[in-house]
Amino acid sequence: MSVNIDYNLLSHDRTNMLAQQFEQRLSARGTGGGPDTLRHAVLTSVIRGNYKRATEEVENYGKSKEKDFRFYQSVTEIY
Secondary structure, three states, X not given: OOOOOOHHHHHHHHHHHHHHHHHHHHHXXXXXXXXXXXXXXXXXXXXXXXXXXXXXXXXXXXXXXXXXXXXXXXXXXXX
């Protein structure tokens, strides 16, 4: 009697379960900051799995600061 175990399926299921648990923990903590803050916008996007939008939020914030702070890009570029 042979039992076939699909380890890829088990791994996929485990990954999904961990992702759901992580999302629940992040949601329970809240995003911090008010709805009009960069932190709120970025963390909300990350919780929802929209990493492209989170990156765009950070990049747009950086562009808005370049006008006010001459050296903003050179100082923050490494991050």
